[in-house]
Amino acid sequence: MDFDLWIQALHVLAIISWMAGMLYLPRLFVYHTEAGAGTPQAETFKVMERRLLKAIMTPAMIVSWIAGLWLAYSSFGFQGGWLHGKILAVVLLSGFHGYLAASVKKFAADANTRTSRHWRIMNEVPTVLLVIIVVLVIVKPF
Numbered sequence: 398m399d400f401d402l403w404i405q406a407l408h409v410l411a412i413i414s415w416m417a418g419m420l421y422l423p424r425l426f427v428y429h430t431e432a433g434a435g436t437p438q439a440e441t442f443k444v445m446e447r448r449l450l451k452a453i454m455t456p457a458m459i460v461s462w463i464a465g466l467w468l469a470y471s472s473f474g475f476q477g478g479w480l481h482g483k484i485l486a487v488v489l490l491s492g493f494h495g496y497l498a499a500s501v502k503k504f505a506a507d508a509n510t511r512t513s514r515h516w517r518i519m520n521e522v523p524t525v526l527l528v529i530i531v532v533l534v535i536v537k538p539f
Protein backbone atom coordinates (compact mmCIF):
# COMPACT_ATOMS: atom_id res chain seq x y z
CA MET A 398 0.00 0.00 0.00
CA ASP A 399 1.76 3.24 -1.21
CA PHE A 400 1.11 5.75 1.62
CA ASP A 401 1.86 8.75 -0.63
CA LEU A 402 -0.82 7.67 -3.13
CA TRP A 403 -3.42 7.73 -0.33
CA ILE A 404 -2.17 11.19 0.68
CA GLN A 405 -2.39 12.35 -2.94
CA ALA A 406 -5.99 11.05 -3.12
CA LEU A 407 -6.80 12.90 0.13
CA HIS A 408 -5.09 16.02 -1.32
CA VAL A 409 -7.19 15.99 -4.48
CA LEU A 410 -10.44 15.40 -2.49
CA ALA A 411 -9.58 18.31 -0.17
CA ILE A 412 -8.75 20.72 -2.98
CA ILE A 413 -12.01 19.84 -4.79
CA SER A 414 -13.99 20.70 -1.62
CA TRP A 415 -11.97 23.86 -1.04
CA MET A 416 -12.37 25.06 -4.61
CA ALA A 417 -16.11 24.29 -4.63
CA GLY A 418 -16.49 26.69 -1.71
CA MET A 419 -14.10 29.29 -3.18
CA LEU A 420 -16.18 29.40 -6.39
CA TYR A 421 -19.58 29.33 -4.62
CA LEU A 422 -19.10 31.84 -1.75
CA PRO A 423 -18.54 34.95 -3.95
CA ARG A 424 -21.67 33.91 -5.87
CA LEU A 425 -23.64 33.88 -2.58
CA PHE A 426 -22.26 37.39 -1.92
CA VAL A 427 -23.65 38.55 -5.31
CA TYR A 428 -27.18 37.34 -4.42
CA HIS A 429 -26.84 38.55 -0.79
CA THR A 430 -25.91 42.04 -1.98
CA GLU A 431 -28.85 42.08 -4.43
CA ALA A 432 -31.28 40.81 -1.73
CA GLY A 433 -30.40 43.81 0.47
CA ALA A 434 -29.55 43.93 4.19
CA GLY A 435 -32.31 43.08 6.71
CA THR A 436 -34.39 40.99 4.28
CA PRO A 437 -35.41 37.37 5.12
CA GLN A 438 -33.26 36.20 2.16
CA ALA A 439 -30.25 38.06 3.59
CA GLU A 440 -30.68 36.21 6.92
CA THR A 441 -30.73 32.87 5.04
CA PHE A 442 -27.59 33.82 3.08
CA LYS A 443 -25.80 34.63 6.37
CA VAL A 444 -26.38 31.05 7.61
CA MET A 445 -25.31 29.52 4.26
CA GLU A 446 -22.13 31.64 4.07
CA ARG A 447 -21.08 30.89 7.66
CA ARG A 448 -21.65 27.11 7.30
CA LEU A 449 -19.91 26.94 3.89
CA LEU A 450 -16.85 28.72 5.28
CA LYS A 451 -16.60 27.01 8.68
CA ALA A 452 -17.82 23.48 7.89
CA ILE A 453 -16.31 23.02 4.40
CA MET A 454 -13.85 25.63 3.13
CA THR A 455 -11.57 26.16 6.13
CA PRO A 456 -11.19 22.44 7.05
CA ALA A 457 -10.62 21.61 3.34
CA MET A 458 -7.96 24.34 3.05
CA ILE A 459 -6.12 22.97 6.10
CA VAL A 460 -6.16 19.37 4.77
CA SER A 461 -5.06 20.63 1.29
CA TRP A 462 -2.05 22.34 2.87
CA ILE A 463 -1.03 19.45 5.16
CA ALA A 464 -1.35 16.80 2.42
CA GLY A 465 0.26 19.11 -0.17
CA LEU A 466 3.24 19.94 2.02
CA TRP A 467 3.70 16.25 2.82
CA LEU A 468 3.75 15.39 -0.91
CA ALA A 469 6.09 18.31 -1.63
CA TYR A 470 8.49 17.03 1.02
CA SER A 471 8.28 13.25 0.47
CA SER A 472 8.04 13.15 -3.34
CA PHE A 473 10.04 16.23 -4.37
CA GLY A 474 12.11 17.41 -1.38
CA PHE A 475 10.52 20.84 -1.99
CA GLN A 476 12.51 21.04 -5.29
CA GLY A 477 11.17 22.22 -8.67
CA GLY A 478 10.27 25.61 -10.17
CA TRP A 479 6.71 24.34 -10.83
CA LEU A 480 6.30 23.47 -7.13
CA HIS A 481 7.59 26.86 -5.97
CA GLY A 482 5.26 28.59 -8.46
CA LYS A 483 2.39 26.38 -7.30
CA ILE A 484 2.98 27.16 -3.62
CA LEU A 485 3.08 30.90 -4.45
CA ALA A 486 -0.28 30.57 -6.25
CA VAL A 487 -1.73 28.63 -3.30
CA VAL A 488 -0.51 31.32 -0.86
CA LEU A 489 -2.40 33.89 -2.99
CA LEU A 490 -5.46 31.56 -2.98
CA SER A 491 -5.22 31.29 0.81
CA GLY A 492 -5.02 35.09 1.06
CA PHE A 493 -8.20 35.31 -1.00
CA HIS A 494 -9.77 32.76 1.37
CA GLY A 495 -8.92 35.16 4.21
CA TYR A 496 -10.56 38.06 2.34
CA LEU A 497 -13.74 35.98 1.86
CA ALA A 498 -13.71 34.99 5.56
CA ALA A 499 -13.51 38.67 6.59
CA SER A 500 -16.33 39.44 4.16
CA VAL A 501 -18.55 36.74 5.72
CA LYS A 502 -18.19 38.65 9.00
CA LYS A 503 -19.06 41.95 7.27
CA PHE A 504 -22.18 40.49 5.64
CA ALA A 505 -23.19 38.94 9.00
CA ALA A 506 -23.08 42.46 10.50
CA ASP A 507 -24.97 43.94 7.50
CA ALA A 508 -21.82 46.00 6.87
CA ASN A 509 -20.98 44.98 3.28
CA THR A 510 -20.31 48.08 1.17
CA ARG A 511 -19.26 46.30 -2.04
CA THR A 512 -21.51 46.11 -5.12
CA SER A 513 -22.78 42.86 -6.68
CA ARG A 514 -20.59 43.72 -9.71
CA HIS A 515 -17.56 43.71 -7.40
CA TRP A 516 -18.45 40.17 -6.20
CA ARG A 517 -19.02 38.97 -9.79
CA ILE A 518 -15.47 40.12 -10.62
CA MET A 519 -14.09 38.55 -7.39
CA ASN A 520 -15.73 35.29 -8.45
CA GLU A 521 -13.09 35.03 -11.25
CA VAL A 522 -10.05 35.24 -8.94
CA PRO A 523 -10.13 31.58 -7.70
CA THR A 524 -10.87 30.42 -11.26
CA VAL A 525 -7.72 32.06 -12.63
CA LEU A 526 -5.59 30.72 -9.76
CA LEU A 527 -7.07 27.22 -10.18
CA VAL A 528 -6.02 27.13 -13.86
CA ILE A 529 -2.48 28.25 -12.97
CA ILE A 530 -2.17 25.69 -10.12
CA VAL A 531 -3.48 22.69 -12.10
CA VAL A 532 -1.29 23.47 -15.16
CA LEU A 533 1.79 23.83 -12.91
CA VAL A 534 1.22 20.53 -11.07
CA ILE A 535 0.18 18.43 -14.09
CA VAL A 536 2.38 19.88 -16.89
CA LYS A 537 5.31 20.95 -14.62
CA PRO A 538 6.43 23.47 -17.33
CA PHE A 539 9.56 24.55 -15.43
Ligand code: HEM
Binds near residue numbers: 408490
Ligand atom coordinates in the same frame (compact mmCIF):
# COMPACT_ATOMS: atom_id res chain seq x y z
C1 HEM B 1 -1.30 24.01 -0.24
C2 HEM B 1 -0.21 23.86 -0.87
C3 HEM B 1 -0.04 22.74 -1.87
C4 HEM B 1 1.11 22.02 -2.05
C5 HEM B 1 2.43 22.16 -1.30
C6 HEM B 1 0.83 21.04 -3.12
C7 HEM B 1 1.74 20.09 -3.57
C8 HEM B 1 1.39 19.04 -4.41
C9 HEM B 1 2.29 17.95 -4.78
C10 HEM B 1 3.75 17.83 -4.37
C11 HEM B 1 1.56 17.09 -5.56
C12 HEM B 1 2.06 15.76 -6.21
C13 HEM B 1 2.44 16.08 -7.64
C14 HEM B 1 2.91 14.84 -8.37
O1 HEM B 1 3.03 13.76 -7.75
O2 HEM B 1 3.13 14.97 -9.58
C15 HEM B 1 0.23 17.66 -5.70
C16 HEM B 1 -0.79 17.08 -6.45
C17 HEM B 1 -1.86 17.82 -6.88
N1 HEM B 1 -2.22 19.08 -6.44
FE1 HEM B 1 -1.39 20.10 -4.94
N2 HEM B 1 -0.47 21.20 -3.55
C18 HEM B 1 -1.04 22.24 -2.82
C19 HEM B 1 -2.32 22.76 -3.00
C20 HEM B 1 -3.09 22.47 -4.11
C21 HEM B 1 -4.26 23.22 -4.52
C22 HEM B 1 -4.84 24.42 -3.76
C23 HEM B 1 -4.71 22.67 -5.69
C24 HEM B 1 -5.87 23.04 -6.56
C25 HEM B 1 -6.58 24.13 -6.42
C26 HEM B 1 -3.84 21.53 -5.98
C27 HEM B 1 -4.01 20.67 -7.05
C28 HEM B 1 -3.33 19.47 -7.17
C29 HEM B 1 -3.69 18.41 -8.13
C30 HEM B 1 -4.85 18.46 -9.13
C31 HEM B 1 -2.78 17.37 -7.92
C32 HEM B 1 -2.76 15.98 -8.63
C33 HEM B 1 -1.75 15.98 -9.69
C34 HEM B 1 -1.57 14.56 -10.25
O3 HEM B 1 -2.19 13.60 -9.77
O4 HEM B 1 -0.77 14.46 -11.18
N3 HEM B 1 -2.88 21.44 -5.01
N4 HEM B 1 0.16 18.83 -4.98
